[in-house]
Amino acid sequence: MLRVENLVAGYGRTRILHGVSLNVPKGGLVALLGGNGTGKSTTLKSIVGLVDVQEGQVVLNDQVVNTIPPEQRSALGLSLVPQGKEVFAAMSVEENLLMGAFHRRRDRAGIAADLEGVYQRFKRLRERRKVNAGMLSGGERQMLSIGRSLMARPSVLLLDEPSAALAPRIVEEIAEAILGLRALGLTLLLVEQNVGMALDIADYIYVIRGGRIAYEREVGSGIAMEELQEFYLGGQEH
Template sequence: MLKLENVVAGYGRTRILHGLSLEVPRGGLVALLGGNGTGKSTCLKAIAGLVTPQDGTVALDGRVINDVAAEDRTAMGLSLVPQGKEIFGGMSVAENLMMGAYHRRRDKAGVAADLEGVYTRFPRLKERRRVLAGMLSGGERQMLSIGRALMSRPTMLLLDEPSAALAPRVVEEIAEAILSLRDLGLTLLLVEQNVGMALEVADYLYVIRGGRIAFERAVDDGVGMDELRDFYLSGAH
């Protein structure tokens, strides 16, 4: 469903990605692992249309989308859950969720049904729907970020470090929520530093280092925590 080929991207004259290639099959859950500054978030921004590749191609459903505006990519079914649990703190939980469906505002019945679907998936959001989003806990903010993305009715979801700065118990909740999204038929690309979470939920792993893919393997092929830890620490290929 998603294919990046030899993508070069960065900010101004600074290159962050140096010929990155990866694929995400339809219905798959692929994890992109790497430390700080390796290019994970830049990769997601290149996919979402927030950064324009200087070279290489980003293709969605076989269509090269390098020149497609970010808002049009959302209409094509691509939705990004950004790092940092970014929400509108001065708006209520319900208002934040409705912002995710802004481009669908004429589809009142569909939006209402999807809102109930989000509340069913995340009961805490329903309980706190009238609370200002800025008053939520870190875990609740992450649920809200995911819920808001779902309100755009995506076919592919990009998740940028959803477990960051969360307690282990909350990370488990988020992992379960991510797994449950596959029941909706979604394709997912998960960017993470949390190796344990990635191994728990993903079908396939990529490791990025220095703006390039340095390691990849199907989770079913027996990749383990120790192997990935050694890879991170030693820089082995």
């Protein structure tokens, strides 16, 4: 469904990714793990078009998409839930959600149905729909950020460290929510530093180090934490 092939990308002349290849099958939940500054966010941004691809390609349903603008990639079903739980703090929860459907703002019935869908999935957001997003807890902000992406009706959702800086109980809630999205039929690429959480829910993992895939493996085939840790060591190298 989503394939990243020999991706080389970076900022200006600085290359950050040195030939990253990933495969996310339809309906799959694939995790991309790695230490700080190893190129995880750059990979996701390259997929949605926020970072230019210098070499290699991004293929969605057999269509090369790295040559088309971000809005068109979004229309084809790609959506990124960015790192940092970014929300429009001065806008209400509901206004934030509606921003996710801005490109199809005339489709009132469809938007109302999707909003209801998000509220059913994240009940806390319904309770807090009139509240300014800046007042939300970290977990609620993450749910809002995911909900806003869902309003774009994606088929492939890219999540950038959704569990970061959240209490363990909330991380569990987020993990449940991600599994719920998978049950809905979404294809998921999850960037995480929480290895335990990723191993709990993903079916396949990649570890990126210094802009290269250092390790990949199917989950459930007895991955040892120690084995994984080995690929984190030296994670800051470039």
